[in-house]
């Protein structure tokens with residue numbers, strides 16, 4: 456859908472709805488639903504929740520949201536592209552196989568695990584040299600990756616990846632940190648676009664996967680892309696099952712003529728199939744099921760696309776404009792350079808991009824705490840409350856919600872961050888039960904299928920290395 460259509464239409468919607476009953480909070484209802492939303496956070500069976508509450512779904516709330524959907528032309532996410540069984544199987548094995556890490560100690564799925572809603576449930580990820588999974592993962596020197604690991608849902612719908620958007624696909628092709636080292640042939644191989652190209656990069660990072668000692672790839676710099684990719688193909692070529700599986704996945708091509716783009720493309724194919732997510736109450740509402748959402752969820756949606764102005768940035772089918780904004784979050788952890796993470800500026804070098812991060816998509820967001828580019832907020836409720844007064848929220852940030860090792864790694868740079876705060880935030884004014892209703896809408900974005908993805912974990916991988924499960 457055409458994202459740029461949304462902004463002008465929003466003006467229309469909020470102008471005509473600002474003073475109508477979206478704002479008229481019924482005190483009885485508010486108490487009911489605030490309690491309901493609290494229950495929902497504990498009881499993650501959103502499917503049941505929707506059905507229970509829908510028994511008394513207020514037809515007026517349904518009609519009001521339906522009008523917003525029609526006016527803004529909101530729609531479900533386009534289906535993921537088809538993937539052959541052989542390509543999927545290869546990608547799945549590669550995504551779980553620690554053979555792609557320097558010292559055989561970490562796989563893609565270690566940080567994007569199916570049991571953790573394709574994330575790692577940590578503020579900042581633990582990379583090469585660590586052990587364990589999720590909350591139990593530890594590192595001998597307590598080292599953290601600079602950013603939070605995003606979830607991987609519906610990546611076929613995104614063209615701009617990473618918090619700073621350094622991997623992008625557009626009509627002219629791919630724009631990545633590797634430049635021409637992804638040559639025309641490799642670009643042709645990366646048929647799933649940005650998500651396929653993205654998988655070329657974690658393997659090159661010493662901190663994330665490659666390690667800085669103890670293996671044949673450790674001597675390279677992070678940007679010796681061509682050498683690292685060739686080294687990984689040599690490794691994979693030494694395992695007969697992989698040679699066979701690559702040749703099955705790419706019929707008519709010999710393994711010896713393949714590049715790491717073939718591996719990355721298979722991983723991308725696995726990701727777009729495995730993490731496609733279209734079964735949330737919101738998706739069902741969009742598909743015409745007017746009973747899919749509770750009253751609080753309906754109110755939250757009308758706020759989100761109306762007076763609360765979330766849709767100014769969380770636009771489009773995936774609820775992201777794929778653009779970059781500074782919403783005033785604290786800097787936590789090691790940063791990219793000198794303890795700071797400049798966000799989009801890290802990718803563009805442009806000072807006006809300082810502290811801007813890509814608007815995240817929101818499907819299954821209730822399953823993917825903590826929140827923000829450095830996992831700054833433990834609770835959705837607190838993240839959304841931040842929008843009411845970002846300045847106040849930033850200077851009174853409560854570091855006790857972080858794991859102990861990060862609590863004294865909060866950089867004192869609030870003035871610098873606030874200097875470039877997104878102007879779009881000025882119009883946001885949350886009242887009464889708005890935060891609870893918006894949280895309820897975030898919960899309406901949960902696909903029950905995303906709560907149980909254990910069947911994505913293979914029993915074993917061709918290298919014979921242990922699989923995280």
Ligand code: HEC
Pocket residue numbers: 550555561562563564565566567580581582583600602603604605606607610615616617618619650653654655657658662663664722
């Ligand atoms: C050490 C943990 C870790 C490992 C291992 C890891 N990732 Fe990630 N992943 C992250 C973090 C952290 C980010 C965000 C980095 C950034 O934005 O700069 C990320 C970002 C991504 C994104 C971008 C999502 C988005 O919405 O922009 C994708 C896709 C992804 N990883 C897939 C992979 C694949 C495929 C592999 C293996 C080849 C992998 N990851 C290995 C932690 C990890």
Ligand code: HEC
Pocket residue numbers: 759763764765766767768769779780781782784812813814815820823825826827828829835838839842877879880883893897
């Ligand atoms: C100015 C653009 C903008 C507006 C308006 C906006 N957001 Fe965001 N949102 C972002 C960006 C950018 C991030 C990521 C920021 C970061 O990590 O530095 C984000 C992050 C989030 C997250 C955390 C997601 C995650 O996976 O970490 C939630 C939840 C969220 N927004 C909900 C909302 C709601 C609800 C509203 C309306 C009250 C809203 N946003 C308004 C741009 C915006």
